[in-house]
């Protein structure tokens with residue numbers, strides 16, 4: 001997956017979020033730093049159904065009306081995936097950590 005493909009996917013996620021939440025979503029932002037927002041490890045491509053894949057995720061930072069897209073390392077992606085299989089509605093601890101890190105990064109990016 002290269003940058004163009006990632007941005008294409010983010011466009012799709014953004015369009016979906018707009019349809020779902022309407023004007024509550026005002027912008028999108030891609031967290032493109034090195035390192036996983038869950039654990040700080042370097043992100044490598046992981047194998048997914050025999051193909052190389054990166055785990056692209058997104059969440060909505062409601063206070064700012066922004067869809068934040070981010071990549072996870074294989075370990076965090078796997079952890080979240082496994083937890084969601086057990087109970088799809090249970091937020092994981094990793095999620096909480098990731099969202100905290102992403103929110104901090106976004107607010108810094110705004111220059112506040």
Ligand SMILES: [Zn+2]
Pocket residue numbers: 036037038039040041072073074075076077
């Ligand atoms: Zn990680």
